Amino acid sequence: MKIITWNVNSINVRQVHLEEILKDVKPAIIGLQELKCETASFPFDAVKALGYHAIASGQKAYNGVALISEVEPKDIDVNLPNFEDDQQRLIAATIGDCRVINVYVPNGQKVGSEKYEYKLRWLSAFHDYLKDTLEKYENVVVMGDFNIVPKDEDVYAPELWRGKILCSDQERTAFNDMLSLGFVDALRIFATQDPMFTWWDYRQGQFEKDEGMRIDHFLLSKNISSRMMRSEVLREVRAKERPSDHAPVAIYLKD
């Protein structure tokens, strides 16, 4: 069983790449972030035509998340129940025997800024939501764009980025606090490539130079992590014409 997370940076522009992934890779579940469209504009029909269910929560121009799955999603959550927010950043559902949570964590822009404070508040509420989820469900898969580089080995120039946005101690602490609830950082434990970068800035040819970061993650509850076989960053999708700045990331679980 394959599960994919992918920040599409506009579903409108990336719909063709999405359809190729659904046809060629055939994941059981795929979580999308940064739809950048209102919910009604999500390509539900195209996804259904390929045999998948889809749920989405979008807004004009920014943010937006979706879950696509072979099995019908049930008990759907949109947004954090414990954090009032106009920004569409979370969608969760029960798919088969898994509770699946797909997130687009705030970027934070600059350490110390208002957006950074919002990011830390959002992460705190997300932490509490994950704690509740682990109490209710045995098999939990959390995936998405966390906008956090967990360790120095996850960024191309750690000395340049030390203390900066995506790499600050407060962000890394928030990430580790989530792991401490009882999750495994699946890509780090079951890495098959080195480095495991998932995002490369469009500017200055950073993908060609492999100047990237690992900011897209899978957190698996201990129970489901025992089914994990391997993970893979789909770099060939980042290398396509008119790509997202993120590569899709796949994990493979025993059925």
Add this chain to the structure above:
DNA sequence: ATGGTAGAGTGTCTA
């Protein structure tokens, strides 16, 4: 140094 590229939507904002 406050760039640089892309996407949304049309003057900037966000990443």
